[in-house]
Amino acid sequence: MDKPRDAAAKDGHVETSPASTPAKKPHADGSPAESNAAPVRSELMVAETTDDPAIEADDTASDAGYESETASRASTSVCSSVRDYEFENNRRYHRFQEGRYQFPNDEPEQEREDMKHAMVVHLCQGKLHYAPLENPQKMLDIGTGTGIWAIDMGDEYPEAEILGIDLSPIQPQWVPPNVQFMVDDAEAEWVIPPDSLDYVHIRHMTSSIRDWPTLLSRAYQALKPGGWIELQELQFEVRCDDGTVRQGNKVAHFFETMKRALINFDVDLLAMRHNKRNVTDAGFVNVTEIPFKVPIGEWPKDARMKMIGLYNRSMIHDALYGVAVRPFTRGLKWTPEEVEVYLIDVRRELTDSSQHGYTPYTIVTGRKPG
Ligand SMILES: C[S@@+](CC[C@H](N)C(=O)[O-])C[C@H]1O[C@@H](n2cnc3c(N)ncnc32)[C@H](O)[C@@H]1O
Numbered sequence: 001m002d003k004p005r006d007a008a009a010k011d012g013h014v015e016t017s018p019a020s021t022p023a024k025k026p027h028a029d030g031s032p033a034e035s036n037a038a039p040v041r042s043e044l045m046v047a048e049t050t051d052d053p054a055i056e057a058d059d060t061a062s063d064a065g066y067e068s069e070t071a072s073r074a075s076t077s078v079c080s081s082v083r084d085y086e087f088e089n090n091r092r093y094h095r096f097q098e099g100r101y102q103f104p105n106d107e108p109e110q111e112r113e114d115m116k117h118a119m120v121v122h123l124c125q126g127k128l129h130y131a132p133l134e135n136p137q138k139m140l141d142i143g144t145g146t147g148i149w150a151i152d153m154g155d156e157y158p159e160a161e162i163l164g165i166d167l168s169p170i171q172p173q174w175v176p177p178n179v180q181f182m183v184d185d186a187e188a189e190w191v192i193p194p195d196s197l198d199y200v201h202i203r204h205m206t207s208s209i210r211d212w213p214t215l216l217s218r219a220y221q222a223l224k225p226g227g228w229i230e231l232q233e234l235q236f237e238v239r240c241d242d243g244t245v246r247q248g249n250k251v252a253h254f255f256e257t258m259k260r261a262l263i264n265f266d267v268d269l270l271a272m273r274h275n276k277r278n279v280t281d282a283g284f285v286n287v288t289e290i291p292f293k294v295p296i297g298e299w300p301k302d303a304r305m306k307m308i309g310l311y312n313r314s315m316i317h318d319a320l321y322g323v324a325v326r327p328f329t330r331g332l333k334w335t336p337e338e339v340e341v342y343l344i345d346v347r348r349e350l351t352d353s354s355q356h357g358y359t360p361y362t363i364v365t366g367r368k369p370g
Helices: 073-077 107-123 148-156 212-222 250-263 271-281 303-331 336-350
Strands: 013-015 085-088 091-094 138-142 161-166 179-183 197-203 223-234 285-295 357-367
Touching: 091 303, 107 148, 107 223, 107 285, 107 303, 138 148, 138 212, 148 161, 148 179, 148 197, 197 212, 212 223, 212 271, 223 271, 250 303, 250 336, 271 285, 271 357, 285 303, 303 336
Parallel strands: 138 161, 138 197, 161 179, 197 223
Antiparallel strands: 085 091, 223 357, 285 357
16 A cells, blocks of 8 residues: 655645545445235345344334445556546446446435444444454555545554545545545456455445455455454345334335346345355454344334434435436336336335334454464
């Protein structure tokens, strides 16, 4: 990774070139299912089945008020496309390695990603990572998005260098001096020197990555012996521990539809179910899985979980059209109008606090031996 650039400090942060700069810079199809009173059981719906304690429901809940030292070879051949965007159905998409990632990168999507970050940090009681890092020097954040995690880590570890890579140049210019961003494709061949990183962070990437074993083996090679990898993923299925989620739940149906749509882009939306096994197969040891439950809506009794549920519901609500429109139109051949109409019922279902659904959130950490 590069040394931080000399730049005027502002609030402890330095101005970097936009991540669009290519070189070394700081850088379903599904018809809606019917609604009945039995718990949903489908591939994506594992109802009433976990060993973890159930979240206690608040019986009084209502919904009122709701509405390049480069990382890869791809970056060595970048051209002006890194600065460009594509527009489709009034949403903006990345242009570099066009078509790799099916979700938008515009302002509304960035705001939603930052809200998801706030939700996850709240869920993790303020922790930005679970790997037991000791004096880390070099860290890599794969698919850094708005860079919000990398920036927070830069503040938490001022002695470390953090590089965030992404297909989109959407990261801010004012960042801590030890944080850099770069436009790069994590699935292209890496040129990061072997045994050079202390920590690789991958969060919310299951809607993106096609070949997990290859990505993980590249991360393994790039890590120093003793270095850590961490994967944090929200699992896109509606689970329930008390039978209140109804058959044909539209949010569950939406996730199932999205899974079908993304198959057309060679992406498995539920690939995170194999994270622990994949990390182990890549050669990591001390592999640990930490499960969480993220309620959908404000149905939990506990105030903290209620707040997290509100975040989660808003995050899903705000995502719907943006994340669906390209996969459903290109992948399932729906029209944008069909997507709009389909989402009406999904939005309605999201506000129903009588259904105590949650999405799993799983963190997997592993250490490179040595
Ligand atoms: C759901 S966002 C997650 C952002 C960030 N990891 C977080 O947790 O806040 C996924 C990000 O991965 C990026 N991405 C998708 N495929 C990628 C690839 N092959 N290489 C680099 N970035 C990628 C997208 O551009 C998007 O910003």
